[in-house]
Amino acid sequence: MNDAKSKDESEPIPAVYTAQIGSQSVDLPIVPVSDSLSIALMMIIDHGVRFAATAGAELAAHFAAVKPDVVVAPATLGIPLAIEVTRSLGLDDYLILQKTRKIHLRDALSEPVNAITSEGGQSLLLDRNRIPSVAGRRTLFVDDVISTGSSTAAALRLLVATGADVVGVGALLTESDAWREPLSEYADRIFALGSIPVFPR
Numbered sequence: 461m462n463d464a465k466s467k468d469e470s471e472p473i474p475a476v477y478t479a480q481i482g483s484q485s486v487d488l489p490i491v492p493v494s495d496s497l498s499i500a501l502m503m504i505i506d507h508g509v510r511f512a513a514t515a516g517a518e519l520a521a522h523f524a525a526v527k528p529d530v531v532v533a534p535a536t537l538g539i540p541l542a543i544e545v546t547r548s549l550g551l552d553d554y555l556i557l558q559k560t561r562k563i564h565l566r567d568a569l570s571e572p573v574n575a576i577t578s579e580g581g582q583s584l585l586l587d588r589n590r591i592p593s594v595a596g597r598r599t600l601f602v603d604d605v606i607s608t609g610s611s612t613a614a615a616l617r618l619l620v621a622t623g624a625d626v627v628g629v630g631a632l633l634t635e636s637d638a639w640r641e642p643l644s645e646y647a648d649r650i651f652a653l654g655s656i657p658v659f660p661r
Contacts, residue, residue: 473498473659481632482518482653484511490659498659502633504540504604515653516544519602519630522651524549526627528600530593534584534615535559537604541632545602555593557615558585569621573614584611586618594624602630606652609639616646 476487477500486507488500504512519541531554533542539556546554558565559582568585599619606612612629619626629643631652643650 473661477656479633479656480654482515484514486511488656492661494661496661498661499607499635500656500659502605502656504537504632512540512544515632516541517548518653519632519651520545520548523600523628523630526600527598528627529597530555531600531602532557532594532615532619532624533602534611538602541602541604545600545630549600553593555586555590557618558587559583561585564589569618571614571618573611584614584618586622591622594619595622597624598627599624600628600630601626604631605633605635605656606631606639606643606650607635609642612639613642616643 473490475490477490478485478487479500479502488502490498491501492498528549528551531542531546531549531551533539533554534557536559542554542556546552558568561568561583565585565587568587569591570583570585572581572583574581601612601615601619603612603615616626616629626646627649629646629650632654634652634655636658640647
């Protein structure tokens with residue numbers, strides 16, 4: 461995994477950042493998320509079916525050795541990645557941690573989370589009826605981007621609370637290195653297909 465931290469503040473911020481994601485190269489638009497910071501915005505749904513299938517297969521190839529029983533991802537951008545990783549591992553079952561409290565999630569397990577690309581606080585929700593899908597099972601968590609690590613850490617707390625055995629944490633990209641401390645407990649289980657810097661404004 462490459463180390464991508466932050467671009468020099470004296471350099472002008474480009475409009476696009478070219479990221480290497482496994483065997484694939486993609487151009488990501490650079491967007492402001494605050495008065496002092498811009499990021500390269502990765503939206504898996506903007507890059508087509510072939511991109512997701514290839515990335516999912518490459519992540520699956522890395523984690524095949526730990527023999528996951530089930531793949532877990534957060535809604536919504538983690539969904540296509542979870543499907544492709546699950547397919548490539550030869551599995552059928554996957555679980556999505558929801559962010560909207562629909563009627564069947566009234567008593568869901570919940571963990572608060574703040575994401576760099578979303579305004580306001582959210583919660584990750586795990587349907588109690590799906591606990592048997594992860595309890596005592598070798599669980600691979602995947603997401604599109606790990607940025608500050610707070611969302612991933614919240615998801616992992618939720619999984620551990622159900623009794624899941626988290627054997628891996630995969631992502632298309634890690635962003636800068638702010639995620640390292642919150643996820644230090646999982647350092648030896650994290651793998652991303654690439655890394656991107658952040659852009660101080």
